[in-house]
Amino acid sequence: MTTTKRLGPEPKATEDEVLIVAECFGAEVPTFQGEGPSCGHPALFIRLSRCNLTCTKCDTKYTWDWCRFDQRKESTKRSVAGLVAWAASSPVELVVITGGEPLIQQARLVPLALGLLAAGKRVEFETNGTIAPTPQLVADGVRFNVSPKLASFGVKETKSIVPAALEAFVASGRATFKFVASTVHDLDRIAELADAHRLAPVWVMPEGTTPEVITATTRVLADGVAARHWHFTTRLHVLAFADTRGR
Structure with a gap:
């Protein structure tokens, strides 16, 4: 059973003020960022x-x-103003905008990010790194957790690795690069991509949707990550909440 709570009715908004949302959570039932530089926040x-x-x-x-x-059933249209009001109703400072791929709706994310910042929040975007951020989105208080997908994640790298977009994230000075890995071979591929596109800092996260798999994969990857002086992150929400949706 999901613990996600749908947002309530909102005033009508024009199409340029609306986002297609899968779910919002963390206000009614508290949670934390489970991955990357803000893990545990x-x-x-x-x-x-x-x-x-x-x-x-x-x-x-x-x-x-x-x-x-x-x-x-899995998506609904929500106004930017309603989303800002929902976040502002909570004392939690960090707002993570994720997906899917959030930057598909980038034009409507600019007023959302600015509204959240004005409400005293800091914003992290979780993105696959295939779409470059607009200059308006690269603002003080905004960070990008860029997660390029390797072929081992079940996608062709001709689609998932977009050099121009990665270069834009590097140039923004507001990005970290978080790779999902399951084997030592994945670490070799990450090193190739990091060298080719000057990606830094690099974070590695073990692939897995159960605590047992995450623990086992962590042990497979740990020495290689440490040897390269990269950052290592777990999937804390899976360890804590057994991958329950809305946590």
Whole structure:
């Protein structure tokens, strides 16, 4: 059973003020950022619907796989003003905007990010790194957790690795690069990509949707990550909440 609570009715908004949202959580039932540089920080989540990739190992297929999920049930249109008000109602400072791939809706994310910042929040975008951020989105208080997907994640790298977009994130000075890995071979591929595109800092996260798999994969990767002087992150939400949706 999901612990996610849908937002209530909102005033009508014009199309340029509306985002397609999968779920929002962290206000009614507290949680924290489970991955990356802010792992363990209390967090609110705005998960947007839709993605431009179709990774076979994706754990949020309900944001884009309409063969398995009903998009009418899994997504809803929400106003920017309503989302800002929802986040502002919580004392939690960090708001994570994730997906799917949130930057698909980038034009409407600019007023959302600015509204959250004005409400005293700091913002992290979780993105697959295939779409460059607009200059308006690169603002003080905004960070990008860029997670380029390797072929081992079940996607062709001709689609998931977009050099121009990665270069834009590097140039922003507001990005970290978080790779999902399951084997030592994955670490070799990450090193190639980091060298080719000057990606830094690099974070590695073990692939897995159960505590047992995450622990086992952590032990496979730990020496190689340490030897390269990269950062290592777990999936804390999986360890804490058994991958319960909305936590």
